[in-house]
Amino acid sequence: MDKINKDVIIIGAGPIGIACALECKKHNWDYTVIEKGSLTNSLFNYPLNMTFFSTSEKLEINEIPFISNNPKPTRNEALEYYRRVTTSNKLNISLYEKVDTVKQNGNGFTVVTDKKIYQSKKVIIATGFYDIPKLLNVPGENLEKVTHYYKEAHPYTLQNIAVVGASNSSVDAALEIYRKGGNVTMIIRGETIGERVKYWVRPDILNRIEEGSIKAYFNSEIKEIKPDNIIVSTPEGEITLPNDYVIALTGYRPNFEFLKHSGITFSNDVKQIPTYNPETMESNINGLYLAGVVCGGMETHKWFIENSRIHAKIIAKNIQSKI
Incomplete structure (x- = not known):
């Protein structure tokens, strides 16, 4: 199977993965977002009648307005917002494709999924934490x-x-x-x-x-x-x-096994905080970045859309400085 060459591979099509895709498009980088489930899969699996704690403007990405009926939007309004952001910007997202391995090599990274093999200069992991319950x-x-x-x-x-x-x-x-x-x-x-x-x-x-x-x-x-x-x-x-x-409903955790297999190290305590530079969001692996709630390890309450959407711009700035 031939490798598909990309500048950036983004793993996870949640709000932060979408924000990262917008930054890639802005910089004219050849990118693909790979998501094992539906678009914003975690939000889709939220309770039908859920209302966010954050107000709509704090859930906005790339300064694209999020208009909701009330100050605090519902699950359905969030699904509609991120779907419209994705479709109106024609973002390159591959859904229902599962990443199996991410391996660093001399030319960047080889990303193997259940459907394709990619060769990428940079990789951003924005996989969240909602898929593995405690x-x-x-x-x-x-x-x-x-x-x-x-x-x-x-x-x-x-x-x-x-x-x-x-x-x-x-x-x-x-x-x-x-x-x-x-x-x-x-x-x-x-x-x-x-x-x-x-x-x-x-x-x-x-x-x-x-x-x-x-x-x-x-x-x-x-x-x-x-x-x-x-x-x-x-x-x-x-x-x-x-x-x-x-x-x-005792909480959820990131996929630590996937992160470890990708070469990412962790703090040696129960919090299991993955290693990354908060000024660049780059992990201990050169060119491999973390974005969103996955950065919190077991402290899943520390990061959420409102305070981690900035990660996309931080990562893009660091990638741009290395080109």
Whole structure:
């Protein structure tokens, strides 16, 4: 198979990958964005009724206006915005193509996918972190009734639902399912609802818990998942709760294995921060850049669209200085 020569390969077609593509186009570099799923695949997999914490202007890329019906846009509005940015600028994006390996060689990088082989002078990894959930690692987690993603509330009407976690996604799921007629119990490892929960939502969940509409077990963990119930360790001891579905929204992590196989090193602690220069976004591999939330390692709350969209311009500036 012949190699396809490119100036830049961008891995990941999320908002930051799209921002990087816009910078490449601006500099007239021959580039391709490779994405294993749909355009903005992570956003597509967000809950249907999700509202962003950030306002629309803070989600804009390349100074292209993002107009939404309300100050804080919805998932569907974000999908439409990034789709229109992509199509109107005729960005070169290959969807449903999975990158297998990135290897440095004397002339740059060889990027092998499940469809093609590319030779590129530079590579930008903007793969995010939403594809690999943090597992509970308890017996029964592989049952069909367990999911690490939440889409909508309707399937959970009249069911006993355990929502694991106390983040924005957990709280949104618990409130939506409760209001669609589900019997919701929250299993929370900490002692309270997360402090980073959206400020207009947090009072709602606290009030629902206080009035007993949603049951919450704090300082607690699921120990085992069975077909008809779950066993939960609480400060008062183990309890058994009737259960039809477990929605374990305990967070996600970057694909560390892919980064390591690409030659990227990490900090030697539990945070697993990949090595990069914040002034250039270049990793420990010359010509291999990191962009977006993948830069945060296990600290996935540190980077998001609002504060990492600038990475595209930083990377482009550094690439330009080397040409």
